[in-house]
Amino acid sequence: MEIDPRRSRELGMGRPISRRDFFDGVAMAAGAAALSGLAGCGLGANLGRIGTDDLEVPYAVRFPPTLTGLQGNTPAALSVPHALRDDRFWQYAGTPRATGETYDLVVVGGGISGVSAAFEWQRLNPGARILILDNHDEIGGHARRNEFTHRSRRGPLIGCGGSQSIEAPSVWTEEGKALLDQLGVEVHRFEEYYDQELYSGLDMSDSVMCDRESFAAEKLVRLTDDLTPEQLADQLPIADQAKTDLITLYEDPPDYLEGMSRKQKQEQLASLTYSRYLLDVAKVHPDVERFCRTMSNDEWAYDTTTFGAIDAWGSARGWNYPGFKGLGLDNDKPSRYNSPTMIKEWGAEDPYIYHFPEGNQALVRMMVGRMIPGFASATDMDAITTASYDYGRLDLSTNKVRFRLASPVVSVANDGAPESATSATVGYFDGHTIRTVRAGAVIMACWNMMIPYLMPELPSEQRAALRQAVKMPMLYAMVQLRDWKAWHTAGVDRVRWTGAYWCVSKLDHPVSMPGYDFPRSPDEPATVHMIATPAKGGMAPAQGAVAGRHALIRTPFAHMEYTIRDQLTRLLGSAGFDPERDIEAITVNRWGHGYAPEYCRPWNAFYPDGPFPAETARRQFGRIAIANSDSVPAASADAAIAAGHRAVSELMAL
Missing domain, CATH: 3.90.660 (Polyamine Oxidase; Chain A, domain 2)
Known part of the structure; x- marks a missing residue:
């Protein structure tokens, strides 16, 4: 437009x-201009401390949730990763400078997966020294909180700018359920808090x-x-034939795959997108497909020209994804071709009400508040939304756990051969200089597709698999x-x-x-x-x-x-x-x-039998383990938590 x-x-x-x-x-232009562009994007130029013991600057008084305009993956957060991707970082970045800091664990990525990994590590090792590094100016990664003030309100309006809800908690992963229990999140209380x-x-x-x-x-x-379907169709600005076709899809669709067995029908659906099912199998008027096209966007981040027909069948309810009732398929159990999360949540009847005002950043704030003294004035379920926060406490040298914002990691390597290394070195850009820290173990909870740029010594097969995330x-x-x-x-x-x-x-x-x-x-x-x-x-x-x-x-x-x-x-x-x-x-x-898109039909021919690229991508490499929802892959908070816990378990077993 x-x-x-x-x-x-x-x-x-x-x-x-x-x-x-x-x-x-x-x-940014290449050459010297690239480095000058990088120098303005660090925390020293944005909102806080540079983050080394010998060069600490106090936080500017800026509360990230109140920032408006463009947030999330801002230019400041992306410039270093993009420079690494485009091979224009190292030639201008200068010589790394060691901070002298040593940690038991360094976590790369401060989203739900990384923070839950740090939280689990500290639970198992209460005295451990932990550093969390993130390229954003806020904790939580995609779990972001937005705040607005209005003179007529006693307090701010609070909303979420990313990970929204504790969706289908009855079928969450065991790691996710355990974390909710540790944090004292009793999901049934949302039945009172959420006005349905x-x-x-x-x-x-x-x-x-x-x-x-x-x-x-x-x-x-x-x-x-x-x-009624007739009333719906009558109001739509579509062709008369499209109205007739839409009513048929909703009310009494025929068996468009007549003569096929249950298995053959599911295989046929697994070979099609929902749009192709409508146009090529049901043969509806194109206006019907245009009407249905965005039904999948909210949940899957792509429309029905990409969304699989087998998953549309599994999601069909209410006004969404009509046209499957005549197939005679048993809805009591999913198809083996359905996406993993759909299979996991099949039959779960949890209402969509398990939602903090700030979304799942509430979980992140509860964890960070318990790991870092003084960051949050309260860390329980009922008080986390209205608690006060001191970002100046995140990266104090006296902390056992430190959280360093706007510090994009640029290199991660084992100190020696992966099979015998006892430590690793992590380099990050502080807005001016590359700084390095030592770690007994490292968890890569960042975007997995960035890991090959940070760890070029990984086996080629693993680098290729990571780039598919x-x-x-x-x-x-x-x-x-x-x-x-x-x-x-x-x-x-x-x-x-x-x-x-x-x-x-x-x-x-x-x-x-x-x-x-x-x-x-x-x-x-x-x-x-x-x-x-x-x-x-x-x-x-x-x-x-x-x-x-x-x-x-x-x-x-x-x-x-x-x-x-x-x-x-x-x-x-x-x-x-x-x-x-x-x-x-x-x-x-x-x-x-x-x-993180799940493996799905019709696009991933290896699904559901495998082998899966993520299994290769998330292999432990010496003192370095890989987390993030990408490593599952699945776009859910409990998947991110489970990935973080898996990485902790791998490193603890060394």
């Missing part, structure tokens, strides 16, 4: 709100926006409980509104868009915690969560991720803001929404490397 200057003024782009814009580090009837009690519902990017006319349709790009925007009266008037709380830039717009999860009240009245200020999935469709997830990320990295914040304002106005303008008046702040959490 091109930015129209006149439309920009109408949308309030000129209004002073909390926003920032950046040029990405990937655009707030929006429905105000006659608000889920909805779909048939947008002008997909259809000739734009139409919002509320998916109310009493809506390509993550899906995601955008999570949090928009502070003056109130949410227009949403109430429109009668919607969540909207799926069929083809616009942002595929989901929804009012934030209605969860209150002790001392924190979610805005229950439409007259109160609120936050809106918007999701965009830049991956290109029609190709394998990894290929689509790369293509989408290339486009994302060139997309300025101004374009993101413009599309946010434009879509909210198209959605709510007739209900009284005024973007210039009603939008008070915008934070876009850019995750160019977001979800």
Whole structure:
């Protein structure tokens, strides 16, 4: 979408709100300019201490959750990794300087996997000295917290900018369940904290926006409980034949694979995407496929031109993924071709309510607060959201556990042959100089695809497998509104868009915690969560991720803001929404490397029988073990936790 200057003024782009814009580090010129670009991206230039015992500077008073504009994978966080990737770092970086620091464990990556690994290591070794290094300016990696202030509220509005929920806790990994127990997170209490009837009690519902990017006319349709397929089809701006086909898909689809056995049907579904199933097997009108295309974006970060038909069958419920009822397949158990998480969660009936206001960063803050004295004023489930935090405590030399932000790791190596080494050396860039620390053990809880650039001595087979750990790009925007009266008037709380830039717009999860009240009245200020999935469709997830990320990295914040304002106005303008008046702040959490895509059909022919690239990629290498959700792979918090615990167990066995 091109930015129209006149439309920009109408949308309030000129209004002073909390926003920032950046040029990405990937655009830095080579040569000397590259190093000067790197020198401005470290913690010394951003928000804190350089982090060595002999060169400590106090934190500037900046609380990361309150930062607006572009957050997440910012240019500052990406410039060093991109310089390493593009082979333009070492020729200008200078000679590494040893800090003299020695740790029992160094963790590379401060997300859920890395922090849970450090937490488990300390549990097993209470006196251990641990250093966590991360390239971002905030703890938690993808588990990021966003805060907004409003004069009418006693405290801030809190939302999540990444890892959202404790999803399906009844089938979490044993490591994940054990961590929740250690932290005192009693998930059943969310039944009280999460108001499951707030929006429905105000006659608000889920909805779909048939947008002008997909259809000739734009139409919002509320998916109310009493809506019938005929009523839905009648409201959609689609061809008459498409309406007939859609009604058939929902109400009484035939057996499109008649004559095949159960096994043959599942094999056929495993060979197709859902879009191809609709077009080539069910032979519906193209408007039907366009209507369904974004059904998978929110959960999988890619659309149905990539999403497998076998997983669409496994996910079919409500208004999502129609067209399978006539196949006669037994829904009591999954297919062996379903994705791993789908198999794990098959039959789990946990409601989607296990959600802290800040998402899963609450878990990270509980762990960090218990490992680092003075960081958090409280670390229990009920108080973590409203606790106060002192980022100046994260990297004190007196700490047993230290957390060093904006310190991208640039090298990791065993000290000697991997089979006999008793220590390793880790190098990181502090914004000015490469500094090194020694460690008895190292856990690589960073993006796995970066590990070959940090550890070139790995076996070639393992480097090749690690490079296959390509993550899906995601955008999570949090928009502070003056109130949410227009949403109430429109009668919607969540909207799926069929083809616009942002595929989901929804009012934030209605969860209150002790001392924190979610805005229950439409007259109160609120936050809106918007999701965009830049991956290109029609190709394998990894290929689509790369293509989408290339486009994302060139997309300025101004374009993101413009599309946010434009879509909210198209959605709510007739209900009284005024973007210039009603939008008070915008934070876009850019995750160019977001979800870890699972092995899936039809794209991974080796699935489900193996061998799996991740098994080769995550092999221990001397004193160095590999974690992160990439090493599973799965885009879930409990998978990240399990990977961290596995890495700890491997190193403990040495």
